[in-house]
Amino acid sequence: MLHCNENYLKLPGSYLFSTIAKKVSAFQAAHPDADIIRLGIGDVTRPLPAAVIEALHRAVDEQADAATFRGYAPDLGYAFLREAMAANDFQARGCDIAADEIFISDGAKSDSANIQEIFGQDCVIAVCDPVYPVYVDSNVMAGRTGDYDASTGIWSRVIYMPCTAENGFVPELPEQTPDILYLCYPNNPTGGAITKEALQRFVDYANEKGAVIIYDAAYEAYISDDAIPHSIYECAGAKNCAIELRSFSKNAGFTGLRLGATIIPHALKVRVQTDGSGREVELHSLWARRHGTKYNGAPYVVQRAGEACYSADGKAQIRGIIGEYMKNAAFLLDGLKKAGYTVYGGEHSPYVWLRTPDDMTSWEFFDILLERAQLVGTPGSGFGPHGEHYFRLTAFGSYENSVRAIERIRKL
């Protein structure tokens, strides 16, 4: 009998950012003249770096000539991009990652949602709380998370690792052992960073327990302190237990261009359970099979754009863009403090995480900000139960809008 994947029906409401978009549209429709400032969704606003624009034009011209035209991309991505990433993002930091351990994709959102697919149906996941919703929602869709308790926002088969002001937004090791452990640092949504020592504890724990860490490094370009790791592979033993996700969205502004990568070291192996052989398989081979069967690669022109991010010009231009966003973050952080808010993040991250005033719920504060200040942020509770009473603002607006946002908040 035909039926749908009813796991989808367990998902509460719609995807967080779709809900916000609908609320904002409704407000705008009711108040056509309202001058709304959007510091909600983590979307960049600055144009693509000049080096990227040049690379795009060049690649487009190649596609106009039969002699240089490129059709289907290689399964894992073009070597020119994978080699540039291996050299710059990993080997330059002492991480022993080879180009063929890098899979090019259309972005970290797709990869972070799809990566669960190569694991067994009954694996148990652990997530930070609050957390980027895609990690949990993609596992809900796969039927891996048990039942949802609407009163608490808790799934019965998910291990939650609370990230609070008390633990500096870096969780304790979980008491119950997970199979798959999602970590994102610098963190979305709290803006917190993790020290190498704290990350090493997670790596050692995963290796001891036989768990896999999915490490989302989408915001590593915002790290402003050399002691903070940019990659989990800076930790000893990480190649045996960790998959890392990379994005071009938040550093080079590729949110509308779509490019990311997943790193799966060959050393990362899992024992086969069903055939009694006890043999080990590389997770690399499973992800390669997924790429070969279910995906046809990021566009050639976009892969060339990614390569340009590693040129001297590209690197300098990206540093400039990040500097601008971090100027906004510093302004938001300072302005909120002066307005009496308790704030976190914003130092190694484009996200400022603030405590709602007067113990308001996150959505109450969202509505007040939208209605009385025409300012859009993201309710912390949208990221999980421990996000309640928190609120996220992003530094991805213009400097002018960051200044105006603080002015409006101070007037509240």
Added chain:
Amino acid sequence: MLHCNENYLKLPGSYLFSTIAKKVSAFQAAHPDADIIRLGIGDVTRPLPAAVIEALHRAVDEQADAATFRGYAPDLGYAFLREAMAANDFQARGCDIAADEIFISDGAKSDSANIQEIFGQDCVIAVCDPVYPVYVDSNVMAGRTGDYDASTGIWSRVIYMPCTAENGFVPELPEQTPDILYLCYPNNPTGGAITKEALQRFVDYANEKGAVIIYDAAYEAYISDDAIPHSIYECAGAKNCAIELRSFSKNAGFTGLRLGATIIPHALKVRVQTDGSGREVELHSLWARRHGTKYNGAPYVVQRAGEACYSADGKAQIRGIIGEYMKNAAFLLDGLKKAGYTVYGGEHSPYVWLRTPDDMTSWEFFDILLERAQLVGTPGSGFGPHGEHYFRLTAFGSYENSVRAIERIRKL
């Protein structure tokens, strides 16, 4: 206990086209001077149409300016592209499909692989045999296909619908009722087309049995007879039972640019089984949720390129490109006939499907063609058991190479 998705381990060998690529690489390495002609993988060779190139350059320039920069795309794709598709691909043919029933994606391969995800785990699929491997392989990965018999190439929980010369490569209605029925016309790999009457029989059957048809229309631009349907929605009742997949790869040459679309009419509903409510849900809402949660849209510049395909210049240029490829197809068809081969397809499709000589297996013929004629095609058996003793050649090469290919085949 951590384990991998062991359904992946059931897949025999590697993805067909990866295997071919490896064989060809090995031959080229052993014979560095060999002048190999590639008529295997269905990848285009002609450059992008001028209208598309212009649109790409314009869109790239927009991404260089903060005033026109675009970040995250709307969940379902940009309205300008969805409206162009709705008007040109559907409404102009009398199909009542609205823009909001169209989901823009990075290509029909991803969509045809991912679409199974919105269906229940125990749904039974039916496929044509031979068939594009992605339909079955993606269901294998999802654990829906039972066990594989390596001696026959048959999965125990898949319904196979043989497509043979006898039935004109359009199968009979299946005896056992499937939940999900994959159809692709004009067909890959056989090159066969389907009449509106024959397609209507499948639509009526699906509506009667409560099954869903996944209709892959990736090759519709090659139809040269007005009586042959370009869309399944030309059939009465199709909106109640059919999902259609569209591609920009084979018409406008987007294999390296990546753009496609999935059409799910709001009228297509499935009854909920687990909660006892008996309510119906739109498959549209499930796919929308998947897009919102697991995907971040095709690049803005690529969606603008897609829009350009519907301009007057774009349409004329695409007709020109298809005309060139179909000239190759006609040449291959004629040349093979004159060389004594039994051939099919090539009239409404860029694929020529030939019977191997002397009852050779498909892979035997592949090896002989590669070694003795330095010509790469695709073994029919790679598409399923009923593809054995057949072989696919594509018209996507240059005219010169099509001529040289026939010369080499005649010398064999």
